Amino acid sequence: MAGTLTRKDFVSNQEVRWCPGCGDYAILAQVQKVLPEFGVAREKVVFISGIGCSSRFPYYMNTYGFHTIHGRAPAIATGLKVTRPDLEVWVVTGDGDGLSIGGNHLVHALRRNIGLKILLFNNRIYGLTKGQYSPTSEVGKVTKSTPMGSVDFPFNPIAVALGAHASFVCRAVDVEQKHLGEMLRRAHEHRGGAFIEIFQNCNIFNDGAFHELTDKPLKADYQLILEHGKPLIFGRNRDKGVRLNGHKPEIVTLANGASEKDLLVHDETDPALGFILANFAPPMPTPIGVFYVDSRPPFEAEMNRQLERAKEQRGVGDLRKLLYGGDTWTVS
Amino acid sequence: MALPGGSAGQEEGARPRAPEAPQQPQRKPVIQRSQVVVRFAGDSGDGMQLAGMQLTAESALAGNDLATLPDFPAEIRAPAGTLAGVSGFQLNFSSNEVFTPGDEPNVLVAMNPAALKANIDDLSTGAIVIVDKEAFTESNLKRAGYESNPLTDHSLDRFQVFEVEVGRLTTLALRELGLGNREVQRCRNMFVLGLVSWLYHRPLEPTLSWLNRRFEKSAELREANLRAVRAGYNFGEATEIFASSYQVPPARIEPGVYRNITGNSAVALGLVAAAVSAGRPLFLGSYPITPASDILHDLAAYKNFGVYTFQAEDEIAGVNAAIGAAFGGAIGVTTTSGPGMDLKAEAVGLAVKVELPLVIVDVQRAGPSTGMPTKPEQADLLMALYGRHGEAPLPVLAAATPADCFECAYEAVRLAVKYMTPVIVLSDSNLANGAEPWRLPELERLAPIKVEFRTDPEGYQPYLRDEQTLGRPWVIPGTPGLEHRIGGLSSEHLTGNVSYSPTNNELMVRIRARKIAGIARELAPTTVFGDPEGGDLVILAWGSTFGAVREAVKQARAAGRKVSHVHLRYLNPLPADLGAVLRRFAKVMVAELNLGQLLKLVRAEYLIDAFGCNKVQGRPFKVSELVARIERALK
Ligand code: SF4
Numbered sequence: 001m002a003g004t005l006t007r008k009d010f011v012s013n014q015e016v017r018w019c020p021g022c023g024d025y026a027i028l029a030q031v032q033k034v035l036p037e038f039g040v041a042r043e044k045v046v047f048i049s050g051i052g053c054s055s056r057f058p059y060y061m062n063t064y065g066f067h068t069i070h071g072r073a074p075a076i077a078t079g080l081k082v083t084r085p086d087l088e089v090w091v092v093t094g095d096g097d098g099l100s101i102g103g104n105h106l107v108h109a110l111r112r113n114i115g116l117k118i119l120l121f122n123n124r125i126y127g128l129t130k131g132q133y134s135p136t137s138e139v140g141k142v143t144k145s146t147p148m149g150s151v152d153f154p155f156n157p158i159a160v161a162l163g164a165h166a167s168f169v170c171r172a173v174d175v176e177q178k179h180l181g182e183m184l185r186r187a188h189e190h191r192g193g194a195f196i197e198i199f200q201n202c203n204i205f206n207d208g209a210f211h212e213l214t215d216k217p218l219k220a221d222y223q224l225i226l227e228h229g230k231p232l233i234f235g236r237n238r239d240k241g242v243r244l245n246g247h248k249p250e251i252v253t254l255a256n257g258a259s260e261k262d263l264l265v266h267d268e269t270d271p272a273l274g275f276i277l278a279n280f281a282p283p284m285p286t287p288i289g290v291f292y293v294d295s296r297p298p299f300e301a302e303m304n305r306q307l308e309r310a311k312e313q314r315g316v317g318d319l320r321k322l323l324y325g326g327d328t329w330t331v332s
Numbered sequence: 333m334a335l336p337g338g339s340a341g342q343e344e345g346a347r348p349r350a351p352e353a354p355q356q357p358q359r360k361p362v363i364q365r366s367q368v369v370v371r372f373a374g375d376s377g378d379g380m381q382l383a384g385m386q387l388t389a390e391s392a393l394a395g396n397d398l399a400t401l402p403d404f405p406a407e408i409r410a411p412a413g414t415l416a417g418v419s420g421f422q423l424n425f426s427s428n429e430v431f432t433p434g435d436e437p438n439v440l441v442a443m444n445p446a447a448l449k450a451n452i453d454d455l456s457t458g459a460i461v462i463v464d465k466e467a468f469t470e471s472n473l474k475r476a477g478y479e480s481n482p483l484t485d486h487s488l489d490r491f492q493v494f495e496v497e498v499g500r501l502t503t504l505a506l507r508e509l510g511l512g513n514r515e516v517q518r519c520r521n522m523f524v525l526g527l528v529s530w531l532y533h534r535p536l537e538p539t540l541s542w543l544n545r546r547f548e549k550s551a552e553l554r555e556a557n558l559r560a561v562r563a564g565y566n567f568g569e570a571t572e573i574f575a576s577s578y579q580v581p582p583a584r585i586e587p588g589v590y591r592n593i594t595g596n597s598a599v600a601l602g603l604v605a606a607a608v609s610a611g612r613p614l615f616l617g618s619y620p621i622t623p624a625s626d627i628l629h630d631l632a633a634y635k636n637f638g639v640y641t642f643q644a645e646d647e648i649a650g651v652n653a654a655i656g657a658a659f660g661g662a663i664g665v666t667t668t669s670g671p672g673m674d675l676k677a678e679a680v681g682l683a684v685k686v687e688l689p690l691v692i693v694d695v696q697r698a699g700p701s702t703g704m705p706t707k708p709e710q711a712d713l714l715m716a717l718y719g720r721h722g723e724a725p726l727p728v729l730a731a732a733t734p735a736d737c738f739e740c741a742y743e744a745v746r747l748a749v750k751y752m753t754p755v756i757v758l759s760d761s762n763l764a765n766g767a768e769p770w771r772l773p774e775l776e777r778l779a780p781i782k783v784e785f786r787t788d789p790e791g792y793q794p795y796l797r798d799e800q801t802l803g804r805p806w807v808i809p810g811t812p813g814l815e816h817r818i819g820g821l822s823s824e825h826l827t828g829n830v831s832y833s834p835t836n837n838e839l840m841v842r843i844r845a846r847k848i849a850g851i852a853r854e855l856a857p858t859t860v861f862g863d864p865e866g867g868d869l870v871i872l873a874w875g876s877t878f879g880a881v882r883e884a885v886k887q888a889r890a891a892g893r894k895v896s897h898v899h900l901r902y903l904n905p906l907p908a909d910l911g912a913v914l915r916r917f918a919k920v921m922v923a924e925l926n927l928g929q930l931l932k933l934v935r936a937e938y939l940i941d942a943f944g945c946n947k948v949q950g951r952p953f954k955v956s957e958l959v960a961r962i963e964r965a966l967k
Contacts, residue, residue, distance in 0.1 A: 064809035067819025075649035079656030310635035317637030
């Protein structure tokens with residue numbers, strides 16, 4: 001039955017209520033497009049979200065869904081995934097929900113490697129509360145709550161995820177539909193916890209935050225698409241590459257004496273390289289794609305194994321023995 | 333003076349006697365007592381809790397009714413010999429029914445001057461004080477804040493003081509084992525346990541078999557501890573210091589199979605029993621906190637019952653993970669104490685709103701803020717009832733005794749799944765660590781817990797309610813054709829779709845309130861201990877004050893007072909007949925370890941001019957305090 005599903009099967013009957021032009025639409029569309037391709041039965045799919053614009057997501061998916069409270073989606077999803085490893089559990093969160101109020105739950109879910117697919121919509125602003133700066137807003141950001149500019153140093157979500165030892169870390173862009181679909185597929189196929197940062201445009205409160213990455217004439221020069229085993233090349237003429245000088249990355253022009261074999265070759269399994277890439281800052285291009293993957297077993301698998309082992313070793317729990325065993329005495 | 337452990341023959345001759353055979357030769361006179369309260373006190377590293385727990389096991393085997401109260405220092409390892417580091421364990425054993433750990437110890441075992449100083453004011457005149465004489469050094473006296481040695485300055489003249497060289501005698505008993513001094517000193521607790529066991533004719537078998545189990549892997553330590561217990565026991569018999577010993581005959585106890593249980597262990601067992609009965613896995617999401625952590629520890633050992641224990645990153649994650657597990661069809665539970673309750677409030681409100689079953693166990697401790705983490709209080713009642721934003725009612729139960737924690741935990745799960753609601757169980761640090769003999773329930777007589785997930789898509793709506801309970805259907809992910817969304821936003825009657833309709837919001841708020849209020853229909857009528865028809869005074873109480881109140885009311889009644897006792901298990905909803913019952917009494921006194929929280933509720937609910945009996949010292953009521961309060965109230 002799963003094989004015959006189409007996009008329509010994943011569209012709920014609820015009217016979508018994001019602002020017209022919001023990047024969330026593109027992400028929703030892509031998720032609804034690729035999910036049927038995964039071959040997972042619809043009833044096995046659960047979307048769990050916190051609070052924020054992005055967290056309305058579950059209402060629009062015709063799957064099981066739970067719109068919870070601010071920042072807590074990873075914790076709720078953890079309880080579900082641990083007891084129901086048969087389910088495919090997606091978490092939808094944002095930069096405020098996931099990195100500010102819910103930062104603790106996010107890093108611990110990643111550290112434990114709970115088999116959740118966590119989509120962090122990063123628009124670098126608080127949208128639902130009408131435009132305050134967020135933990136990913138740049139220093140100096142002028143918003144309603146920072147009239148003289150923000151003095152907060154921002155989080156780098158990819159570096160946070162790597163720092164938490166997430167077992168799958170990638171970045172996508174809302175309007176880069178094909179690439180986003182590919183990242184969703186990789187996340188689905190990953191057995192442990194997957195973290196996907198999605199650059200998402202909030203056209204109302206932070207329009208154009210990622211315009212270099214999305215504007216046609218610019219993006220080739222600013223975007224670096226990561227591909228495992230391939231050298232890091234970018235630029236509209238694909239004539240720029242990245243090479244390491246010690247631990248420092250630098251841009252080289254291929255025509256000027258540098259050849260492809262001097263370039264840094266991407267290795268998804270190298271955490272140190274992941275960190276270097278995560279910390280690319282201008283003039284370096286912005287990497288998108290998979291930064292890091294490892295295959296350590298997910299938490300829920302290990303925990304359920306312990307339960308099984310306990311049953312093998314001690315037998316399936318017998319309540320009578322539990323209560324009446326041990327130091328009892330009889331009064332007659 | 334014959335020393336213990338000297339020769340094999342002597343050891344053989346001094347084999348402990350079981351109390352069932354009191355006729356065995358006894359050189360010294362035996363005095364009958366109906367009740368004894370013993371308190372062990374020492375440094376937190378002195379093993380006083382273990383000594384106390386073993387004397388409890390021995391007393392249970394001796395057939396006494398009993399109650400215990402451990403008293404932990406707040407600091408894990410306060411400097412040795414200081415008042416802050418004193419750890420205590422009190423045991424009350426009796427030939428009669430026992431309701432409390434006892435007001436005033438008849439026996440204090442003090443392992444050092446600090447232990448003496450911290451406890452001596454609680455003793456009644458004539459009490460037995462056993463001290464480790466060797467520990468009364470100048471530096472220890474100074475550390476405890478003594479200016480002169482109480483053993484020589486006559487300040488203890490109103491007690492029977494026995495000075496025993498515990499360290500030296502233990503060393504002698506263990507000398508052939510070649511252990512280091514540290515290991516030897518760690519057996520001092522077993523020496524004093526042996527001595528007290530002799531003094532009160534306790535059977536040593538439970539302790540000996542416990543030591544055999546505990547030190548299964550270390551023959552040396554096993555032998556050392558066994559020798560120390562026997563040495564203490566034989567010392568009592570052999571020494572001239574003790575002129576007589578005491579016997580406390582068995583109590584008349586309801587027939588059945590018994591075991592000792594603490595409140596925390598009983599909560600764990602009640603939850604497991606309920607999950608087994610419901611046929612669902614149990615999921616505990618919890619964060620370590622005193623005094624609730626033992627529930628987490630206990631449950632972690634029950635994995636073969638399908639019990640998941642998840643030690644979360646914080647209190648908030650603990651409760652939220654439990655909600656997620658409940659969404660998936662497990663019995664979701666979170667356990668905590670007051671500070672954790674504060675943090676969980678928002679998530680509990682979510683569970684109220686989305687109507688998922690959840691059990692929250694609050695092992696109350698003295699607050700506010702960090703307060704006194706190891707000491708009891710009942711000041712979380714109003715928070716349990718009202719501590720969430722918006723109209724968010726839920727059932728609240730309170731356990732009265734350690735064993736009652738089993739029933740309350742079980743009942744909480746039953747209500748949660750039947751009515752699709754979070755349920756709060758209130759315990760406190762007194763119940764959590766206190767132990768009492770528990771008559772084991774007959775499994776067949778536990779109330780059945782039925783869980784039926786809806787699987788039929790025909791006519792399904794997420795908030796289509798059961799006509800009787802008003803609970804909504806529990807549908808779990810994985811069920812084909814029933815895909816639906818729930819959430820914290822106000823939702824439409826029946827469909828559950830997001831709705832900002834003002835009238836729909838009020839409708840849903842009222843339905844949820846009615847659902848919880850309706851639970852009162854299945855509550856048993858209020859039982860009155862004393863005069864069900866009414867009288868001069870009724871004491872209304874809840875939670876761990878049960879024992880003290882019941883004993884005080886018994887004593888006052890024996891003195892001719894027309895006093896009764898009503899004890900509440902259900903704080904929300906309250907029993908339907910409670911107002912009528914209270915009105916039968918000329919006076920209503922609400923006794924609780926807070927500044928009048930149930931009192932407020934009762935006055936508001938029934939317009940009764942009730943008054944309070946309150947205490948917030950991090951200590952339980954004493955029976956004597958309550959008796960005096962009753963006398964004053966009746967004047
Ligand atoms: S406020 Fe911004 S993020 Fe929120 S829905 Fe509107 S455009 Fe999208």
